[in-house]
Amino acid sequence: MLVIRDLMKTYASGVQALKGISLQIQPGMFGLLGPNGAGKTTLMKILATLLQPDSGTAELDDLNLIKARAETRKKLGYLPQDFGLYPTLTAAQMLDYFAKLKGVTGKKERRSLVDALLERVNLSAERNRRLGGFSGGMRQRVGIAQALIGNPQLLIVDEPTAGLDPEERARLHNLLAETTRENTVVLLSTHIVSDVSNLCSHFAVIRRGEIVTATSPETALAGLEGRIWEATLPREQVDGLKASGQIISTQMAGRHTRIRMLSKNGKPAEPFVAVTATLEDHYFIVVNQV
Amino acid sequence: MVTINSLRTFSAIAYNELLLNSKRVAPYVMFIMCGGNALLWWGWGPATGRGWATNSDFFIAGVLPVYSFMTLPLFTALMMADPVIKDFRTGIDPLIFSKPVSRAQYLLGKFCGNYFTLMCGQSAFVLTLFVLQWVSKQGVIVQEAKFFPYLKHFLFFVVISHLVLGAFYFTVGTLTRNAKIVYGLGVAFYPVYITYQVVLLKSLPSPWPTILDPLLMNRRNLHPTSVDVINRLVVVYDANEIINRVVMILLTTICLAILYKRFTTTERSGTVEKFSVLNLSTAAERVYYHESLQATLVDEFDYKAARMLTGVAVPEVVRVNKGIRAGTDKLIAALGVEFSLLRAERSLVVVMPLAIFFSVLEVGFYNIPAAGSHSVAYATNTAKLLLLFLIGIVVFYTGEAMHRDREVKIEPVIWSMPVPNSVLLLSKFLATVVLTFSLMVVVGLIAILIQLVRGHTSVEFSAYLTVYGVVLMPGTVCLAAVIVAASVLLRNKYLVYVGAVGTGAGLFYLYNAGYNHWLYNPLLYNLWRYEDLTGERILAYRLYCFILAAACLAVAHILFERRSR
Numbered sequence: 001m002l003v004i005r006d007l008m009k010t011y012a013s014g015v016q017a018l019k020g021i022s023l024q025i026q027p028g029m030f031g032l033l034g035p036n037g038a039g040k041t042t043l044m045k046i047l048a049t050l051l052q053p054d055s056g057t058a059e060l061d062d063l064n065l066i067k068a069r070a071e072t073r074k075k076l077g078y079l080p081q082d083f084g085l086y087p088t089l090t091a092a093q094m095l096d097y098f099a100k101l102k103g104v105t106g107k108k109e110r111r112s113l114v115d116a117l118l119e120r121v122n123l124s125a126e127r128n129r130r131l132g133g134f135s136g137g138m139r140q141r142v143g144i145a146q147a148l149i150g151n152p153q154l155l156i157v158d159e160p161t162a163g164l165d166p167e168e169r170a171r172l173h174n175l176l177a178e179t180t181r182e183n184t185v186v187l188l189s190t191h192i193v194s195d196v197s198n199l200c201s202h203f204a205v206i207r208r209g210e211i212v213t214a215t216s217p218e219t220a221l222a223g224l225e226g227r228i229w230e231a232t233l234p235r236e237q238v239d240g241l242k243a244s245g246q247i248i249s250t251q252m253a254g255r256h257t258r259i260r261m262l263s264k265n266g267k268p269a270e271p272f273v274a275v276t277a278t279l280e281d282h283y284f285i286v287v288n289q290v
Numbered sequence: 291m292v293t294i295n296s297l298r299t300f301s302a303i304a305y306n307e308l309l310l311n312s313k314r315v316a317p318y319v320m321f322i323m324c325g326g327n328a329l330l331w332w333g334w335g336p337a338t339g340r341g342w343a344t345n346s347d348f349f350i351a352g353v354l355p356v357y358s359f360m361t362l363p364l365f366t367a368l369m370m371a372d373p374v375i376k377d378f379r380t381g382i383d384p385l386i387f388s389k390p391v392s393r394a395q396y397l398l399g400k401f402c403g404n405y406f407t408l409m410c411g412q413s414a415f416v417l418t419l420f421v422l423q424w425v426s427k428q429g430v431i432v433q434e435a436k437f438f439p440y441l442k443h444f445l446f447f448v449v450i451s452h453l454v455l456g457a458f459y460f461t462v463g464t465l466t467r468n469a470k471i472v473y474g475l476g477v478a479f480y481p482v483y484i485t486y487q488v489v490l491l492k493s494l495p496s497p498w499p500t501i502l503d504p505l506l507m508n509r510r511n512l513h514p515t516s517v518d519v520i521n522r523l524v525v526v527y528d529a530n531e532i533i534n535r536v537v538m539i540l541l542t543t544i545c546l547a548i549l550y551k552r553f554t555t556t557e558r559s560g561t562v563e564k565f566s567v568l569n570l571s572t573a574a575e576r577v578y579y580h581e582s583l584q585a586t587l588v589d590e591f592d593y594k595a596a597r598m599l600t601g602v603a604v605p606e607v608v609r610v611n612k613g614i615r616a617g618t619d620k621l622i623a624a625l626g627v628e629f630s631l632l633r634a635e636r637s638l639v640v641v642m643p644l645a646i647f648f649s650v651l652e653v654g655f656y657n658i659p660a661a662g663s664h665s666v667a668y669a670t671n672t673a674k675l676l677l678l679f680l681i682g683i684v685v686f687y688t689g690e691a692m693h694r695d696r697e698v699k700i701e702p703v704i705w706s707m708p709v710p711n712s713v714l715l716l717s718k719f720l721a722t723v724v725l726t727f728s729l730m731v732v733v734g735l736i737a738i739l740i741q742l743v744r745g746h747t748s749v750e751f752s753a754y755l756t757v758y759g760v761v762l763m764p765g766t767v768c769l770a771a772v773i774v775a776a777s778v779l780l781r782n783k784y785l786v787y788v789g790a791v792g793t794g795a796g797l798f799y800l801y802n803a804g805y806n807h808w809l810y811n812p813l814l815y816n817l818w819r820y821e822d823l824t825g826e827r828i829l830a831y832r833l834y835c836f837i838l839a840a841a842c843l844a845v846a847h848i849l850f851e852r853r854s855r
Contacts, residue, residue, distance in 0.1 A: 048706045051853075069852075078703065083700060097623060098707065101620055101623065101708070103620075109608065
């Protein structure tokens with residue numbers, strides 16, 4: 001289990017990125033949702049031993065991730081949000097190098113590992129192609145393959161699906177879901193709600209350096225049952241609705257606006273109808289709450 | 291009709307090229323090498339000992355065509371090969387061509403921006419000569435300081451000569467979208483030009499050799515009788531030389547006109563050349579779909595079908611991360627990768643042949659006085675010249691290796707691996723050391739070959755081993771360690787380069803001014819003779835050199851932090 005207690009981080013520029021984050025994460029896939037600039041990447045970097053927090057602790061079972069950095073790296077698989085690869089190396093050479101750095105010394109073992117990883121990320125046919133010519137999705141797959149080397153106990157993937165096309169995203173979802181082992185903690189940071197609803201058994205929402213909610217998708221949706229209302233109205237009526245409940249989202253539809261509202265006290269107005277809550281509703285509610 | 295707006299677009303493109311070039315290594319290397327070249331011509335060139343003033347019109351006009359031939363063609367190829375290719379390679383071309391930019395503005399802007407950068411690099415030679423008017427050295431005669439001859443002859447003998455060469459390389463690179471072809475042409479320039487001189491120009495009657503020589507190496511020879519006349523001589527360009535320059539400008543125009551006619555902005559069916567591309571655009575920067583659309587599509591995507599693509603089990607592996615053996619294995623792996631990345635540096639295609647060429651130039655074409663043995667004379671001579679190149683190579687390539695991971699954005703991935711800091715640092719340090727040792731071996735072998743061809747036998751390998759092993763190798767190791775430490779401390783490649791160049795220039799000035807001591811001259815520049823290389827004192831010097839290297843590496847190791855931004 002990964003236990004994070006009161007993690008705080010303020011950058012030299014004065015930006016307070018984390019304001020005392022505490023989380024308890026069981027093995028399995030855990031989603032960390034939040035808007036851009038919420039502090040997700042800072043938290044990920046701290047857990048990946050790349051950034052020192054000002055205070056607080058993070059422990060994976062009995063291992064202190066903040067202090068025992070060298071030990072942590074032996075149990076870690078990390079896919080950063082923004083990363084590159086050596087463009088002149090081939091995919092197989094790059095993975096072989098990463099495997100060596102992770103301590104896979106046996107040549108045969110390494111070879112079969114690289115083959116399996118390339119197969120797994122569907123890059124076998126490209127194994128001898130230089131990485132400089134890879135598309136964004138292909139590079140992302142090499143990134144995830146390197147993170148999986150050595151069956152890490154803690155797998156940190158920071159915004160892995162950003163910018164990928166639907167097929168690549170689905171492939172990555174499957175890959176992550178299938179590689180989650182019984183005793184592995186997978187921490188998935190994203191700002192795409194469907195990543196969490198598709199993959200994670202639990203998730204937390206982070207906003208301005210603070211955890212605003214930590215729950216499971218089922219619990220989050222159960223809490224909204226019967227409280228989400230939708231209607232399509234002329235635009236000029238939208239402002240008048242603010243007193244009736246919390247507006248979750250609005251979407252233009254011709255001269256009208258499709259509006260979703262949270263109302264704890266039944267139908268907010270005519271012609272609203274009750275609709276099934278989605279995780280996106282939950283996300284908008286917690287992120288936009290004052 | 292040329293409007294103010296079209297001129298603005300053109301100048302914006304040209305200015306952007308200057309900006310891009312200011313972040314490349316090549317122009318700085320070129321500047322330093324051209325400046326160093328001028329220093330050699332000034333202090334150790336034909337003027338010294340013959341009584342020629344180093345700022346006389348005769349000397350300046352005489353030395354510039356030779357400089358233009360010997361140093362510049364490879365740099366012209368390097369700088370002019372890929373300005374347009376880079377745009378296609380980085381994928382910025384659709385952003386540029388979707389703006390109201392005409393082909394002429396784009397191509398001329400690119401050409402002028404890069405040629406101006408090239409010109410700035412070339413000008414280091416005349417600038418250095420100009421500044422050296424105020425420096426005194428025994429045997430060097432200087433007249434009253436002047437400025438105009440430097441500018442005039444530089445424009446006439448260097449800028450126009452390389453204008454046509456630059457336009458040719460630029461045209462070939464842009465039309466083929468393959469920089470390797472241009473580099474090949476750059477390397478082939480010397481044999482082609484020499485053959486052209488020997489086979490064609492020498493057989494033509496006057497004035498054709500002058501008119502048809504792009505570098506104006508066949509100028510009419512002036513043989514004044516006295517030094518006094520030479521120093522007072524004002525070089526006036528004759529009609530043939532002016533015709534030659536006009537022809538060169540016309541050829542440049544024709545070259546660029548062909549390029550303008552043939553250049554298309556459309557995508558090629560094949561892939562654009564991708565070698566040593568630092569394609570830093572990340573997945574996050576590529577937005578293909580609106581987010582809401584993306585979510586919908588993913589939700590509707592057939593996961594069952596997609597699942598078929600995966601499902602291969604990743605085998606369990608044994609990992610060894612403790613002990614000296616594990617550390618050594620990782621170091622060897624990292625060294626292998628670092629060395630292959632160094633070899634992929636495009637500038638090496640130019641720098642290595644140039645270093646080899648100049649290191650063996652004297653032993654190849656001049657008579658080297660052999661007091662004791664020919665091998666000693668050959669080894670000593672090549673080592674002295676090679677040392678200057680080694681300094682440049684070590685400074686710039688160690689700097690590149692130390693900062694590459696950050697530039698390629700692979701740093702967070704590597705830093706999250708269970709690798710000791712010592713492996714990360716030593717692999718980069720050793721990669722440059724191996725590269726320089728390889729260069730020494732090649733130069734040594736070529737020197738031995740020349741020795742055999744010229745009949746200067748017998749070959750004594752021990753002389754080469756002693757000179758290279760005692761003088762060059764420890765110096766290289768020490769310098770590489772200093773750059774590693776500086777890179778860790780400063781964390782900025784350009785600061786390291788500026789610091790290294792500044793310190794180097796200062797030290798060389800001190801050494802040449804007579805303040806030369808082994809304590810601050812670990813490279814032993816101008817501080818050794820072959821006879822000294824077997825004594826106890828040299829052992830102490832070299833021990834000091836290694837201790838300095840070890841201290842620098844220790845400092846780098848202590849201060850190195852896996853500090854994310």
